[in-house]
Amino acid sequence: MKKRIASLFTSLLMIVSLMVVMPTMSVSAANNIIIAGIDIGYSNGSYFTKNGKSCATMSGYWSNGRCHKNGVCDSATSYKCNCMRYYPTGNPNTCQVDLKASQCWGFARYCEWKVYGFHDGLSASKFKTTVGKTNANSCTESYIKSKFYNIAVASHLRTGDGGHSLSIISTDESGVIWVDCNSDGYCKVIVHNQTWAQFANYLKGRSGISYVYSFIGGKGSAEASSKPGKSAINVKTGTSYKCTTFNWTASSNTKVYSIKIHKNGTLFKENTTAATSWSVILPVGDYEAYVDSCNDSGYTCSNIVKFTIEKGNPVPSSTTVSASAGTNYTPTSISWLKTANTNEYDVKIWRGTAQKGEAYKILWGEKGTSCLVDLPAGYYEAYVDSRNDYECSMSANIVKFTVTDGNYLDIGDDFYASLLIYKNWLNVTNVNGSITVQKSENASARQIWFFDRQSDGSYTIKNCADGSYLDSCSPNGGLAQSKKYSGSNTQKWYIFGRWSGEYYFKPKSVNIVLDVKGNITTGDKVQVCGLNYRDSQKFAIYKLDSYILPSKINLNSGSATIEAGTTKSLTATILPTNSTNKTIIWSTSDASIATVSGGTVTGKKAGTVTITAKTTNGLTANAQIKVVSGHTFGTWTTTKNATCTQVGTKSRKCTVCGKTETQTIAKTGHKSVTDKTISATCTTDGKTEGSHCSVCGAVIKAQEIIKATGHKFGNWTTIKPATCTESGTQIRKCETCGATESKSLSAKGHTEVVDKAIPTTCTTDGKTEGSHCSVCGAVIKAQDIIKA
Known part of the structure; x- marks a missing residue:
């Protein structure tokens, strides 16, 4: 740093000495104004007049003492004018036609002549317009400095209000001196x-600038001092991965700039350049930097900027790009190499020189390493930026290519096809001469077109519904139509091919293409307009292997009578039976009398209508349907007999239309018969009085059960007494019915009497004890003999 300070001190001494001998503007011994070393002959405060005195000091031609007429010397009265009538090739005291307004305008030209020997009036070819018309709002400090900093001395500036001229003496970093x-x-x-x-x-106060004329090759106004001017440096700090960029202002009298970067008080890096910017990658650390403006006389140091480099994020590598040019109807392929630290790529394309003006097209965020792009014919330059979440790097090269006009295609002779929008496959449809896009109608004739190749390579495109031809109509663009054949170029179409089967249709008559007006939705109309590569201009052609048009349509009934509120079915047959599209379009001449749907006719009110069945190519068959409002019915016929409990039905039929009317027959109800009372007996139940239907037997009033009364018996009478060993019998009799009831009497059993034992003797046997019945004498226990 000590060496630098010493060097700066030496330079300052040199500059001071130079300033003594080389001033930007000086005055001569007579204090005259000096421009680029030329004494122009007038000093600050003098008058540009014939006698060097103010116009106001004369007894002028005008009442206010001045010779100016609306700011202009009047040539008709020039002999009374004290203004300097400057004209370098003539007598300065004589009014000259080309310099009528001599004052400010003439003085500016006078300065040109004094410095260069020419002025922009008589030698316009030696001067150029260095600053064009500029409005007041554009006259900012930075703009004016950029335009005038080193403009040629003695440049002639005319203010924007057109009322004043001035001449540039010199400029430097601080400002401008003018007269x-x-x-x-x-x-x-x-x-x-x-x-x-x-x-x-x-x-700004003078409404800007009208023009500035400068002598071609004139000396720059900032060159009057030999000392380099002082630059102002600023820094855009990068990271350890990303360039740090230094920018500095251009300084006067400077050949080269020397930028020096110090780290920790020691010179770390330096660079000498004629440019006013420099970019470099620096490691992490704290830095100071400045730029020296240098010429053969020395250098001038700029301000010092301090900055810190931090560890950054990886910077994407620069890729290498190539291109395969297409045509204005086929895409151009742009490819590039995959690079490190890269998430995606931005493809930037200029029509002409790259980075001059705005890019023609930018494809942001490409993920792969190639893309296809539609471009009109012309010369292009392109490059690719590699980008990640933090940084962006431009490709190492700029690729240059030329897109040419495309050639029309031969896609075959004489074929049927559907014409569709490539984006969403909507069908180009002829709707009574108006061309729209519609959903598929299953090979409807109005969506089928016959392509007929002409000898010049174009195609006529005929619609199968009505035989009309696709027509571009207006040469200036507008809606397309389907019209009768005219043979004009508006009905001839060149087809240009693209990748994936996409096509552009260009009429022979003019340089426009087929296009869908709107957002490419159902019902949008087809038009022609300039090529813009939108999806609305890209079509697909779906060829049909064979397409057989219907030749005839028949109805199973040519006439019929129906009643209002009833229906009649009609059947249509299309011939030949192998027609490609057998769609039938049904219609009625008056829907208030009868409607039709799918061949079913429904009567609405009395009247006669024509029901029409139509093919998609316009063939028709008709049926006359008469609708009547009343019926003529026959006699009623019983279809189900009524019963006691269920209704019956009867019907009758209209002799006109066959309509059947049905009514119910009321049920007959039951025929009641009385069921008499049955009295109860001693042994059987009885019943109360009831009733039932004599027809169907259904119970009307149920008979209730009366329980049997039971017997009323008298006293018991023994008819057989009981004995010791036999039972007896008793009976009793019902006092009501005489029925008898009997019961048995149990046997009484024996009345036992003991027979005592008889002891034995020597000579007589004895007996054991026994017993017998005292009533009947029957032995109960026999006495055994005991031997003597």
């Missing part, structure tokens, strides 16, 4: 030393 005449209204020469901001504001 004019007559800004006071009295032809006074005044030098103005302004900053760039002041100069810009002055021009």
Whole structure:
């Protein structure tokens, strides 16, 4: 740093000495104004007049003491005019036609002549317009500085209000010095030393700039000082992966710039360049940088910028791009190499020189390494930016290619086909001469077209519904139509091919193409307009292997009578039976009398209508249907007999239309018969009185059960007494019915008496104890003999 300070001090001494001998603007011994070393003969505050005095000091031609007529010297009265009538090849005291307004305008030309020997009036070819018409709003400080910083000395500026001219003496970093005449209204020469901001504001107040004329090859106004001007440097900090960019302002009298970067007080990197920017990748750390503006006389140091480099994110590598040019009807293929640290690629295409003006087309976020793009004929340049989430890198090369006009295609001779929008397969449809896009109608004739190749390579395209031809109509664009054959070029179409079977249709008559108007939805109309590569201009052709048109249609009935509210079915037959499209379109001449759907006719009110069956190619068959409003019925016929409990039915039929009317027959109801009472007996139940239907037997009133009364018996009478061993019998008799009831009496059993034992003797036997019945004498227990 000490060496740098010493060097700066030395340079300052040199610059001071140079400033003494090389001023931007100086005055001579007579204090005259010097422009680029040329004494122009007038000093600041002098007058550009014949006698060097203010116009106001004369007894002028005009009452206010000035010779100006609306700001212009009057040539008719020039002998009374004190203004300097400047004309370098003639007598300056004589009015010249080309310099009628001498004051400010003439003085600016005078300065041109003094410095270069020419002025922009008589030698216009030696001057160029360096600044064109500029409105007041554009006269910013930066804009004015950029246009005037090194403009040729003695350049002639005319203000935007057209009322004043001035001449540039010199410029530098701080501002501009200029001179004019007559800004006071009295032809006074005044030098103005302004900053760039002041100069810009002055021009804004004068409605901007009308023009600036500069001598071709004139010396730059900022070249008057030999010391390099001072640049102002700024830095756009990068990362350890991304370039740090330095930009600095251009400085006067500078051949090259030396940018120096210090890290930790030590020179780390430097670069010498004639440019005003430099980019470099720096490692992590703290830095200081400045730029020296250098010429043979020394250098001038800029401000110092301090910045810090941090670790950044990986920067995508630059790719290499190539292109395979297509035509204005086929895509151009652009390819590039896959690069590291890259998420996606942006393809940028210019029509002409790359990066000049706005890009013609940009394809953002391409994921692969190639793309197809539609381009009109012309010269192009393109490159590819590799991009990740943090950084972007331009491709290492710019690819150049030319797109040419495409050739029309031969897609076959004499064939039937559907013409569809490639994007969504809507069918191009002839709707009574108006061309629209519709959903598929299953080979409807109005959606089938016959392509007939002509000798010139074009095609006529005929619709199968009515034989009309696709017509572009207006040469200036507009709706397409289907019209009768005319043989004109509006009915001849060239077909240009694309990839995947996409086609453009261009009429022979004019350079426009077939297009769908709108958002390519059902019902949108087809038009012709300029080529724009939208999906609405891309068509598909679906060829049919064979297409057989119907030749006839018949109905099974030519006439019929129906009643209002009833239906009649009609059947249509299309011939030949192998016709490609057998769709039948049904219609009625008056839907208020009868409607038709799918061949079923429904009567609505009395009257006669024509029911029409139509093929998709326009063939018809008709039936006359008479609708009547009343019926003529026959006699009623019983279809189901009524019963006691169910209704019956009867019907009758209309002798006109066969309509059957049905009614119910009321049920007959039951025929009641009384069921008499049955009295109960001693042993059987009885019944109450009831009733039932004598026809169907159904019970009307149920008979209730009366329980049997049971016997009423008298006393028991023994008819057989019981004995010791036999039972007896008793009976009793019902007092009501005489029925008897008997019961048995149990045997009484024996009345036992003991027979005592008889002891034995020596000579007589004895007996054991026994017993017998005292009533009947029967032995109960026999006595055994005991031997003597």
